[in-house]
Amino acid sequence: MPKIRAGIINVTGYIGAELARILCQHPQVELVTVTGRSAAGQKLGDVFPSFARTKYTIEAELDSETDIAFSAMPHKSSAEVILPLLKQGIKVVDASADFRLKNADEYPKWYGFTHPSPELLREAVFGLPELHGSEIASASLIANPGCYSTGAILALAPIVREGLIAPDIVVDSKSGVSGAGRTLGLTTHYSEVNENICAYSLGGHRHLPEMEQELKTLNPTFSPSITFVPHLVPMTRGILSTCYARLRDDKLLKDAKAEKRLSQIYQEFYKHAPFVQITTKPPHTKHVWGTNFCLIYPTVDLKTGRLIVISCLDNLVKGGAGQAVQNMNLMFNLPETTGLEALAIHP
Amino acid sequence: MPKIRAGIINVTGYIGAELARILCQHPQVELVTVTGRSAAGQKLGDVFPSFARTKYTIEAELDSETDIAFSAMPHKSSAEVILPLLKQGIKVVDASADFRLKNADEYPKWYGFTHPSPELLREAVFGLPELHGSEIASASLIANPGCYSTGAILALAPIVREGLIAPDIVVDSKSGVSGAGRTLGLTTHYSEVNENICAYSLGGHRHLPEMEQELKTLNPTFSPSITFVPHLVPMTRGILSTCYARLRDDKLLKDAKAEKRLSQIYQEFYKHAPFVQITTKPPHTKHVWGTNFCLIYPTVDLKTGRLIVISCLDNLVKGGAGQAVQNMNLMFNLPETTGLEALAIHP
């Protein structure tokens, strides 16, 4: 079988570089081009020394003989870059938010721009393989989910589909700093971030509409009312999301066996998902460092009857580049885990 | 005015050492004795080099001419050490949990021992000066609150007293590692903690009954149902607590002015509290590093009508040693802030 010819648009951010790391080690892929406007002409290894032993030079434009392009452009610019590629018949996985929301009206509200091709929003598939595997397999345009969305949706999907919880949901997420990207700012300045934790985006984070959209899709009778508060934690990689919801009384008895039944529901829901693992203890972000896994720990606070579900993942892998490659695997009929099997590096 | 003669029992843990740091710089205190069983005979500066320029030697026993003793013993041992001191007329601030809970039945349940002197539980005052200032002033035994409890109670007190929220409360707390003390363990081993975040004590953390007790006391008609999940964050000091509750509709309209009214309620409640500051932006733990301040940011998630209150403090100061000294100041009719005015060291 010939290798898939892949290109990365805007390799100079952290998601772009992580795509390069995974793709250039993927056994079924030939990474053909990596692009980056401001850095065009430089060696990839000069921008990111961990690539010093690879031969890539950053190009201005994608090679035309590309089977699949991964866009790591910022939102708005990404859609502009992607449209002509689709017309050329190149499959696209878009790491930006530009095709994640089905309702074009959400873009002015959350992202401050009018969507340039609302008709494509329907065609695009939300690239969460655990929920949309078969659609992904036949899609030409994948909207790769946000890092927070991935953790929160995977944590909540089984109980939302089963109708086990009331609509009031709190998602309290804690993210490492790489989620803020490689762009400089005081909020990512070492001396400000180190030895500090804070909440941000209290007025509404852009990953919230993705969570709402996907949970509603799972259970059309369910209208979630989600309060989502992200926090910035002094570490580079990892997102831990602690989700709280009330159990609907008739559905799951609040007794000592609740946790076991809950675990079975999750095990069943994810039985075909190679990258989701249901744990029996609270998971650590370090357990998934550098991997494409999402660990989920569902439990019940017996004293209050409240459900707590904790998920964790590596924001640049399962929350970004790894999931994009998982989507590619499905789009090209490869085993879902190809090129993504590495164990976490610990400690 | 003669200086207050103070002693620290068990100076060799982090709370003990922090008490020593604050007390030996307190203008109205003469730190007379620091004790520590295993380290008796050693210089304090040999155990903690930051005290190299002080003259303290760790003793086996407290000096009898002590006006006030601070116990930094572990729970259970603390009560045993304190009882004879009280009989000698020495005032005591107990940093352990041994006198925090009014109901003796809670001790077997949460701490695994039968309380040795339940009659003292009523006499002891829960040492949160913002709630119990006048009782503290006349007390001989202060139960210094837990670090998590301090942050959560201060965050919730105004709206609980005003009856603004429904009883369903989520407290999601994130703590630095020094809260786990100086005792060695894999969960405080650098290579395991660094670049990691996790939740713990999902089955019920010991600071929960303190939160429930104090919130009920503030509003006897209120029966809080609190889910409390602490998390361990890779930093040394600081606790950030993100508290979620539903507003009772009739009390605070969910409109654009809600946040302002909320802020006024908090400002009013804490108008005499020199160490509580109501902020207008999400606070950072780094803003209180090394200080006795507690920052509180109350806000409303207008989309869901849910209240979010974020508090932060330094777990070893306002969450421990600083609050103990604040209590001492009140007990000896000193200005509450004496010896505790230092600004945060930043960055």
Place this chain on the structure above:
Amino acid sequence: MPKIRAGIINVTGYIGAELARILCQHPQVELVTVTGRSAAGQKLGDVFPSFARTKYTIEAELDSETDIAFSAMPHKSSAEVILPLLKQGIKVVDASADFRLKNADEYPKWYGFTHPSPELLREAVFGLPELHGSEIASASLIANPGCYSTGAILALAPIVREGLIAPDIVVDSKSGVSGAGRTLGLTTHYSEVNENICAYSLGGHRHLPEMEQELKTLNPTFSPSITFVPHLVPMTRGILSTCYARLRDDKLLKDAKAEKRLSQIYQEFYKHAPFVQITTKPPHTKHVWGTNFCLIYPTVDLKTGRLIVISCLDNLVKGGAGQAVQNMNLMFNLPETTGLEALAIHP
């Protein structure tokens, strides 16, 4: 005694803010003005929330009724700002490098500009109180030393003055990230710095000529040949310098008593220096966190007869703002330690 009226020029960097922290808590100082061009009109507490409880507003210009001004301007700009102040009779402590080097020819070479007032270079005093205490007391212009220079010079001064070592010296320094200031850059971007160590400025760091100048001044027969390599360490504050030199055989026998004699030489040299402490174990930067102390550990590698001297300090305090205030104390005949006595906050 009336308080000293002090002003800070360019309070918005880390040295400026640290000066503000120390000065506004100094018992003999009234901090009158803090300036900052781009932030003029903002409250200091809005730029640095740790000052939220102070009343300072950032001004465009210094108050004319100032006794002493601290300049935290970048080099070159600092000299321009200082010259008119000196003419008005305002004493100045300059935290920049603009008056550190006695030889005007060094400025084009190391800093890329021609010095605007070479005649002032002779008048300015290099503000290392342990070496130049009496000159500082009568100076109107103090050149506050570089953070690396302070640690290296204090480590080497006693043995250079005594002529104990050969001229070949290696200074291997490790600094926290705050030394790079508040200006943004990839080298201070959290995700790049965290979990990383690297050397930099291999071609020659600007603090090297300060070290050479001061060591030559101590011993005019000594022509040091210093290799200085600074390293960036993933922590916010602290510099540790490990200095290596060969003992001159006739001066200090390479036997088991060498270390004791060495320690005595250091003790003697620094017997009047309240902020230098000679240790008997390798010091940790954490032992001086937030303080004005410099710890020095001199030892001999008996196997090779090589001297190793390790010093550590807090780069923003003894390596910057604290030393500036120590200089001010001397200039105004205050006890050297006034306002600088705080113990390290640990852990």
Place this chain on the structure above:
Amino acid sequence: MPKIRAGIINVTGYIGAELARILCQHPQVELVTVTGRSAAGQKLGDVFPSFARTKYTIEAELDSETDIAFSAMPHKSSAEVILPLLKQGIKVVDASADFRLKNADEYPKWYGFTHPSPELLREAVFGLPELHGSEIASASLIANPGCYSTGAILALAPIVREGLIAPDIVVDSKSGVSGAGRTLGLTTHYSEVNENICAYSLGGHRHLPEMEQELKTLNPTFSPSITFVPHLVPMTRGILSTCYARLRDDKLLKDAKAEKRLSQIYQEFYKHAPFVQITTKPPHTKHVWGTNFCLIYPTVDLKTGRLIVISCLDNLVKGGAGQAVQNMNLMFNLPETTGLEALAIHP
């Protein structure tokens, strides 16, 4: 070709676990047994959750059908465990120090025990493939080098063999905390290590005799006088070693071309070494995070004529488990890089 049957003795430390991570992903290896006395019977995934998806159970004893055993036992115990294996014809890579030193007299001096089988010291090969590749290929017992030794020897080998430097050498190394292993102690306690740097083992570190032995072996006319000072840095993985030596005047002119000639010498020396990369800028430990690479940056301080060589590596990979597997590859005639090609994970 049948897979190599490998076993790990004492998998429960960090080197043991890292061996497991690499070996269970190695395409030519079947990891047959992992042992650990205290943890025998537990699943490997229960001790290290990153192995949750593997099937290993920790055994008490090695499987007898083992082709190669990796010992991650502490020194002294390792020799005891290894001797019977060698008699059974099992090849051994020993990660301890028990067979690193050729001279049995060094063991009482540096390790405090009399070597149980001095005759094996000659037979054992020091497992630094860049120096001893052909001997390793035919060895049955490999002494895997220390982490510090690997970095320092690789940094110095080319210029020592060429006789370019005088014998006075300073090696100033900075290590992450995982080098201290998984055993608990105050020096690896998070709150003590975080935001701190210190030197240790000033009296002589055990990796020093390895460095001396190997550099002497490279050039029998060279008697190095090495001062080696290791430092502990607040990060998990990585060692950076900054090596200083004086150039012998006649060998390499101290002019602007010196650096280029130096680089050529290093390029030439390591032209067959797939894991050594000569850089043209100071390397960062983060560039080799999780990889088996050693980056080396040789440069000249033109002002003093002193040579500076900086090397960096991941202490658990090239400084431990990765190098052990590299040795195994050579012992079994596999390409040296098999199973070790992964790129660094960045950031």
